[in-house]
Amino acid sequence: MTITVAHSLFEGTPEHNGILKFKEIVEEKSGGRMQVQVYPNSTLGGESTAVEGVQNNNITMTFANTALLSNYVPQCEIFDLPFLFDSADSASKLLNDTAFIDDFGKNFSGAHLQLVGTSVTGFRWMTANKPINSFGEMKGLKIRTMENKNHMTLWNSMGTNATPMSGAELFTALQQGTVEGQENPISSILNGKIYEVNNYCVDTRHIISVSAWLVNDQWYAGLSDEDKAIFDEAIKTCVEFATSENASQEAENIKALEEKGMTIVRPDDAWYASMKDAVGDSVEKLVREDIGDEAVDSILTAAGK
Numbered sequence: 001m002t003i004t005v006a007h008s009l010f011e012g013t014p015e016h017n018g019i020l021k022f023k024e025i026v027e028e029k030s031g032g033r034m035q036v037q038v039y040p041n042s043t044l045g046g047e048s049t050a051v052e053g054v055q056n057n058n059i060t061m062t063f064a065n066t067a068l069l070s071n072y073v074p075q076c077e078i079f080d081l082p083f084l085f086d087s088a089d090s091a092s093k094l095l096n097d098t099a100f101i102d103d104f105g106k107n108f109s110g111a112h113l114q115l116v117g118t119s120v121t122g123f124r125w126m127t128a129n130k131p132i133n134s135f136g137e138m139k140g141l142k143i144r145t146m147e148n149k150n151h152m153t154l155w156n157s158m159g160t161n162a163t164p165m166s167g168a169e170l171f172t173a174l175q176q177g178t179v180e181g182q183e184n185p186i187s188s189i190l191n192g193k194i195y196e197v198n199n200y201c202v203d204t205r206h207i208i209s210v211s212a213w214l215v216n217d218q219w220y221a222g223l224s225d226e227d228k229a230i231f232d233e234a235i236k237t238c239v240e241f242a243t244s245e246n247a248s249q250e251a252e253n254i255k256a257l258e259e260k261g262m263t264i265v266r267p268d269d270a271w272y273a274s275m276k277d278a279v280g281d282s283v284e285k286l287v288r289e290d291i292g293d294e295a296v297d298s299i300l301t302a303a304g305k
Helices: 014-029 047-055 074-080 088-095 098-111 149-157 167-176 186-191 217-221 225-259 269-279 282-291 293-302
Strands: 002-006 035-039 061-065 113-128 142-145 161-164 181-185 200-202 208-216 263-265
Touching: 002 014, 014 035, 014 113, 014 225, 047 061, 047 113, 047 208, 061 113, 074 098, 074 149, 074 208, 074 282, 074 293, 088 098, 088 113, 088 208, 088 225, 098 113, 113 186, 113 217, 113 225, 142 149, 142 167, 149 161, 149 269, 149 282, 167 181, 181 186, 186 225, 208 217, 208 225, 225 263, 282 293
Parallel strands: 002 035, 002 061, 142 161, 142 181, 200 263
Antiparallel strands: 061 208, 113 181, 113 200, 113 208
16 A cells, blocks of 8 residues: 655655654554555645545545635635634644534535644744834734635735735745735744745734644545554654644744844734734634634634633
């Protein structure tokens, strides 16, 4: 059996390193009967292509940001709610709640996907090619967002000019000045070399970045009990490793960005309050329209909001 794993991140990221752990466990536990082939850095296409490859069973496994996955599984929009979590630890706690994840995972079957794990990358940060030292200085900034209407609404509500595009286009767009800034987890900012085209990095903490790990539902159902046990053990280790490494590396990654010449900006309480006031319930209204009050109220309650 060959398990093909494709993703859009760079080698060396916590998620990629987690996959290498997955590969090691699967091949060892199966005695080499199960082999894992890993294709990072959009080698087989970007996030959407990889998800669709899993749906068609042309790719065995991938992980994707829930913001992108909402195009396939609308319930993923619950993680588009801004300022939902106060810390990455609180997000990880919820995503380690078996009852919550089992219930959340049921939403994927209609898209021919099996949710096999979730990992927390951390908060998304904003970067810019000019000084941003106050909420007012964010206004008018042409910022790249994910191709997600909730993210666009969030940034437009704060007075920036949200410009959706794929991650594959991002660096060139920043380099050419098509956009002036972007937002991503700190590990992606470092590994994507955003410091070469943006000098300022702002700890906006607007949304937590969650990755869902996916296989084709029929492929998973067709595994023998023995193979399923091997797979489940390996993916559990993989996602736990990815979350842990993202958390432990954040301070190191921030220091590395400073060494690369980036200025790290930490908003004060008044700045955060201004962002929250500007966004208000604009995103929440959209999410409620798409997936209903029950799902939204459930995540708000679970997050202590």
